[in-house]
Amino acid sequence: MxxxxxxxxxxxxxxxxxxxxxQGYRDIESIKRxxxxxxxxxxxxQCMNAVARHLASSAQPPKxxxxxxxxxxxxxxxxxxxxxxxxxxxxxxxxxxxxxxLGFTEAALKPVAPVKPKAKVVIIxxxxxxxxxxxxxxxxxETDVVVLEKGYLCAGASGRNGGGVRMQWGTPSLIHxxxxxxxxxxxxARDMKINVWLRRGGYLFLAKSDAIVxxxxxxxxxxxxxxxxxxxxxxxxxxxxxxDLSLTGVKAAAWNPKDGVIFPWAFLWGYAQACQxxxxxxxxxxxxxxxxxxxxxxxxVLTDRGEIACDQVVLAAGAWSPxxxxxxxxxxxxxxxxxxxxSTEPLKPFLGPLVSVLDSGLYFSQSMRGEIVGGMGDPKExxxxxxxxxxxxxxxxxxxxxxxxxRLGQVKILRQWAGPYDVTxxxxxxxxxxxxxxxxxxxxGFVGHGFMMAPAVAERMxxxxxxxxxxxxxxxxxxSRFAEGRLEREDMxxx
Ligand SMILES: Cc1cc2nc3c(=O)[nH]c(=O)nc-3n(C[C@H](O)[C@H](O)[C@H](O)COP(=O)(O)OP(=O)(O)OC[C@H]3O[C@@H](n4cnc5c(N)ncnc54)[C@H](O)[C@@H]3O)c2cc1C
Numbered sequence: 056m057x058x059x060x061x062x063x064x065x066x067x068x069x070x071x072x073x074x075x076x077x078q079g080y081r082d083i084e085s086i087k088r089x090x091x092x093x094x095x096x097x098x099x100x101q102c103m104n105a106v107a108r109h110l111a112s113s114a115q116p117p118k119x120x121x122x123x124x125x126x127x128x129x130x131x132x133x134x135x136x137x138x139x140x141x142x143x144x145x146x147x148x149x150x151x152x153x154x155x156x157l158g159f160t161e162a163a164l165k166p167v168a169p170v171k172p173k174a175k176v177v178i179i180x181x182x183x184x185x186x187x188x189x190x191x192x193x194x195x196x197e198t199d200v201v202v203l204e205k206g207y208l209c210a211g212a213s214g215r216n217g218g219g220v221r222m223q224w225g226t227p228s229l230i231h232x233x234x235x236x237x238x239x240x241x242x243x244a245r246d247m248k249i250n251v252w253l254r255r256g257g258y259l260f261l262a263k264s265d266a267i268v269x270x271x272x273x274x275x276x277x278x279x280x281x282x283x284x285x286x287x288x289x290x291x292x293x294x295x296x297x298x299d300l301s302l303t304g305v306k307a308a309a310w311n312p313k314d315g316v317i318f319p320w321a322f323l324w325g326y327a328q329a330c331q332x333x334x335x336x337x338x339x340x341x342x343x344x345x346x347x348x349x350x351x352x353x354x355x356v357l358t359d360r361g362e363i364a365c366d367q368v369v370l371a372a373g374a375w376s377p378x379x380x381x382x383x384x385x386x387x388x389x390x391x392x393x394x395x396x397x398s399t400e401p402l403k404p405f406l407g408p409l410v411s412v413l414d415s416g417l418y419f420s421q422s423m424r425g426e427i428v429g430g431m432g433d434p435k436e437x438x439x440x441x442x443x444x445x446x447x448x449x450x451x452x453x454x455x456x457x458x459x460x461x462r463l464g465q466v467k468i469l470r471q472w473a474g475p476y477d478v479t480x481x482x483x484x485x486x487x488x489x490x491x492x493x494x495x496x497x498x499x500g501f502v503g504h505g506f507m508m509a510p511a512v513a514e515r516m517x518x519x520x521x522x523x524x525x526x527x528x529x530x531x532x533x534x535s536r537f538a539e540g541r542l543e544r545e546d547m548x549x550x
Contacts, residue, residue, distance in 0.1 A: 061106050062102035062106070063097075064102070067102070072090055076110065076113050082158065083110070083122060083124075084207050088214065092106055103124050107124075110122060121164050123156075129153055130471060134449075135467050136456065136463055140453040149435035152443025161340055164207075164339075165360070166338070166341070170336070170338055170362075171336060173364045175197060176189075176199065176200045177367070179370050179372050181202050181337060182211040182213035182373050183323060184371040184501070184512070184513065185369070185371035185498070186202060189337070193333045197517075200336070201363060202335060205342035208324065208337075212374060212506075213505070213506060215396070215472055217316075218317045219315075219418065219420065220253075222278065223258055223311050224274070224547050225273070225274045225544075226483070226543060227277065228528065235511035237313070237314075237507070239511065239514070247328075247329050251317050252317060252321070256406075257408040259308055259309075259410045259411070260309040262412075262413060262414065263415075265306070267306075271287060272307075274546075275287050283313070288308040289307060290305040293305060296310060296407060297407070299406070301461065316422070317506075341359065341360050342359045353365070353383060353494055353495055367496060367520070373499055374392075374440065374478075375440070375475075376389055380495075387485065387534070388480050391438065391476070392436055392439075393441045395431075395448035396430035397448075398428045402426075404421060406421040415455055416433075430452065440475060453468070478500075481542040482545040483543040484499065484505070486498060487532060496516075497533075503549060531543060
């Protein structure tokens with residue numbers, strides 16, 4: 056055991072990196088996420104080479120192309136929020152941005168061995184949905200499961216989100232799922248032996264317009280009917296929960312002390328490791344490239360590492376689901392929409408709840424490490440898969456945040472990134488069967504709230520798949536609802 060530091064900003068030691076490598080995470084992106092190296096003030100400038108050298112000298116060194124630097128990417132230097140806020144947003148066009156520079160070429164990490172030729176269940180997508188489902192299937196006795204993930208774990212929206220978990224939803228189905236998920240999250244660290252830093256500091260929704268006040272009133276009444284203790288507050292009442300913020304212009308607020316924030320990355324590893332321990336094949340850097348069909352079923356899933364004959368296929372590819380579904384002729388209505396998010400330098404704890412202004416789509420919380428992590432939707436963002444980072448986002452976000460907290464103006468933004476919302480026409484997920492392709496099951500379309508739904512949805516879906524008993528969730532949210540005009544509109548959407 057050595058306490059020698061590889062990353063001085065985040066106190067990451069040689070032993071921690073060795074532990075990560077021993078868990079099988081042998082690429083720079085995964086080591087960064089597993090240990091937190093490179094996420095501090097220097098953004099990897101001091102530690103990137105040291106970690107790469109250490110990985111290169113490990114017992115099974117990866118190919119040199121798996122050891123590329125993940126920087127640079129904006130903000131190139133930590134920059135005060137007041138500087139971002141002073142930019143003229145009208146001069147910053149929507150779309151575009153600097154794409155993430157990965158710390159490897161994907162070919163360098165693709166396993167050489169073919170995938171196993173046969174499995175009962177093939178799950179496409181190694182995000183929170185796919186992994187949570189795989190784990191729940193094992194709890195029902197089904198371990199002949201393969202999870203196919205084209206990148207590293209955490210590559211999709213599940214590794215790029217804000218970690219907010221809340222029961223404050225606009226439909227009974229989502230209220231119940233979120234409540235159950237948060238219960239399961241409470242137990243996750245104990246059950247999975249991994250810390251997920253669940254902090255139940257509450258969610259405070261702020262309304263600045265009459266329309267949003269009415270939305271909060273409607274949803275709070277629904278929450279109370281379903282056992283969620285949401286309270287409607289005046290601006291003065293809200294101020295008691297956030298004494299350091301300026302609530303000028305706020306007309307009302309909704310507050311649920313039982314909501315909170317978790318750390319997403321650890322959740323994925325928790326599920327992935329638990330799956331692997333009981334024999335599930337979690338195949339990273341393995342892309343689905345097609346399907347073989349016969350008699351109204353998928354008979355084989357074709358990957359860039361060989362084909363897998365299977366009984367059931369679950370599409371859990373998040374915002375990539377429409378492109379995967381098109382490979383077997385299924386047309387999905389989901390659209391990917393980029394959402395950007397960022398993190399500041401750490402501050403002493405001052406903010407209890409996750410705060411969101413529903414009018415503008417601004418949200419932010421303070422992490423256990425003290426950083427302010429937050430984002431804001433952009434109504435001008437064009438649809439499409441784009442993981443680029445923009446100055447336009449930092450300018451809009453900083454301006455909106457400084458309205459609530461001018462003294463954060465001198466605080467520096469350290470990191471920004473982006474992920475895809477998986478947006479459906481009614482903002483509700485797509486679950487259940489496909490008409491005309493009997494063994495293709497859907498588990499996607501979770502817009503900007505899939506992380507907090509995953510533990511409960513996966514639990515229900517595994518029970519539904521394993522027992523064959525009907526469950527109204529998988530009928531209510533079927534793909535066919537769009538053609539049949541049975542929309543399930545959800546309006547408590549941030550951003
Ligand atoms: C900025 C941002 C903030 C968010 N904040 C929150 C929040 O606070 N709370 C919350 O609950 N949710 C939040 N979300 C939403 C949440 O992250 C997602 O709903 C959730 O992670 C979706 O999980 P998933 O498994 O469906 O998709 P993903 O995590 O995207 O996983 C899908 C996986 O499929 C893989 N894949 C794609 N194509 C293929 C292929 N051909 N072959 C093999 N694999 C493939 C992808 O690489 C990807 O890893 C946020 C999202 C973003 C972008």
